[in-house]
Amino acid sequence: MSTAPHPGSGTPSDAYAGAVDHYTSPSRRDWVKREWEEPELVRVLDAAVRASANSSVRAPATTLDVLDVGCGTGVALELLRAAPSLRSPDAPSVRYLGIDLDPELLGVAAARFGDPKTRFLQADITDGIPDAPHDLYLSTGVPYSHLTHDELREVVTDVLRAARRHPRPTVLLIDVLGRYSIEWTLRWGQTRWDYRMSFFETDQEHSSTPMSTYGGAELDALLRQAAEVAGCELDRIELVDRSLVVGRHTATGEYTPGLRNYRQLLNDLADPDTLVEVADLRLGDVELPDAPAAVTRFFAGFVARWDARIELAQAEARGRDDREVAATLQPALAEDLQALELAAQPGLGVGHSLTATVVTTPGG
Template identity: 25%
Template sequence: MQSVGEQTYTQAVREGKYDLYVGNLFGKYDNVRTYWEDQLTRIALRPCLTHLVDRKREAGQKVRICDLGCGAGQGYQILTKIDRRDLDLGLQHQRVLNEDEISTYLGLDISQAMVEKGSVLFADKPQLQFAQADLREGLGKIKQEQPFDIYFSSYGSLSHLGRQDLVKLLTDVCEHGHDGSLIVLDLIGRYSIEWPDFWSAESESEKVRQYTMSYLYSETARQEIDIESFPLRFWAGSEVKQLADELAAATGTGLEIINMMDRSILVGRHTDTHEYNPALKPIRRLINSLHEDYLRTDLGDLILDLDVPDHPQITPRLQQLMKSWNTLVEYCQHRLCHNFCLPELKGWNDFPKPLQFSLMTMDRVIADVGWMWYGDPRANIIEPQLGYALRTLEYDMQRGSGCGHGLVAILQLKK
């Protein structure tokens, strides 16, 4: 029996969409993936991963990782490229987890094409192993292995499982892991602006919707080919908390939520496809443009004017974020042509702290590079920094409620 999504993933591997690449304007490894999503996952993981690795070092042990729904092993690069602190102007990285500190990285995926691709990409790293597994059946034979220090997932992989199947898998994980093991859940957020029609879901069946990876293809290709759809389970932050309580009660294991993060709140994959919300601007494409060398972006196109469904918690937060986003973009538009004193900005004292910090950052960036002539400083310095400022604004104002394309939850076992 062909697994859900198998046609899409097999075709994507065949077309090279899972080859290693550093980013672009379109496709799986676009600039938002590289400079926003991967980095935000690393930022969220850094404190707890640092603590785990330091503990293993003190015990003279190496780290064991199980990647649940590993794809072609991209999660390995997320975990091994986390810096211990924000970098200064020195040249050296100090990674939280070095490759030689990993004894085992076991990637599990239902797609044989993915397993084979991962084995090829990382053939020079003997500590990396890949195996085909149906996670709907729990950990299966993996329960015979030694416990892992990290049970990891990335990019919505566990949303392929219905709630009942995810409970089965995580029950196995809770029983298999040891005291201090980390569990990283990467799910699809239900309250994203990409699919406002999904917000009202109440029953379990309504929370499972058909989904496509049409963003892998150009707009022309999307109109000409038959793109597979498959069911995904969409999650709210409150549901993850309920799930953790349920697992703790069922297994008798302590399960602490260390962090929950909304990722890609305004720049999710389907903001460009309009597949679920035709009213959206192609905002992800515009953010990709900010991070592209020698490409200037019309900042006016970044201004958001979007109605969102009425939800007592989600709607006010999204409205505040969009208002702050627009304030930052509009200020940069003006500041590129005029000198300006920030405290004179209307409403300054009432701005959220993350917005004030972003405004001060961009004011300083523009002031400091205004004298440069070589290398198009607007395209290559100012616009990327605006991208990072907007990214930081999203991160600092999110609350892990499920209002982004991705919902990342980091849990720790207490035994």
């Protein structure tokens, strides 16, 4: 595989101007990130580790070989290390290779994680995957959305060919942008469009880069086609939607006219010193375009449950002191809304991210 940036699917390096500022800024880890998105990602990573260890064929491996595609500053490695199944005394040790196009982000990663079992490499995943099969092919923060659908199918096919040479199950986490997020209702009709990281907190200008989005059925079909071409037997594919209401583009409203900043509203709601106008959290007045029936049905039920919980909070707050409402009722509401979202992840592409966990049979 090449070790130099490559113009292929639209040099994300421009789009990532300011990315180092963003990834190293303390404000990136707001309440939603720390208490909502990161624990959920740790859960997905933990399930992936357990799936890779779950082989009836061999004794458990003592080393878990991980390839992190589009690793950026190494966020996934940090979260992977927090996975409960890697923290027990008999857990395998992690041998990690992170690859990314962006030398600046890789520089931050290398400075953060200096140990002999952790390596970072500048490479373009569309130029091919490393030859040696890995147990776990991770991706977080939607790096695969930089690729076209065809490019993603080719990468997955290569990984699944490598899986056929691997004695244990191979696990892939494919993280992409959901097609039907409330953050971009103007783009539901398209599967690849110019996307700006306009939520980066930086002084640098935000340019755009083409990104691909996926509905659950589209991603599932692509993964099954790749398995067929590779001749690889899959044990299962699990799809999960993440960040349905709190995606970072709710802070910009760039692709949905009049969208309120739900992420900030939820951060404020959890803060016992800030009083929020809870009616602003309602979802019922977000105009949703035509979509596949399953998506429309999902939103009808989810929005009704979300708004009913808000109405209950409004009723509970009536006649109560504002400080008491901010300090007790609103943080409890934030937790309930989080639980509501986490219970509603049908894998349809209705969140900021859609994550597929693909597990092969041992030796594919």
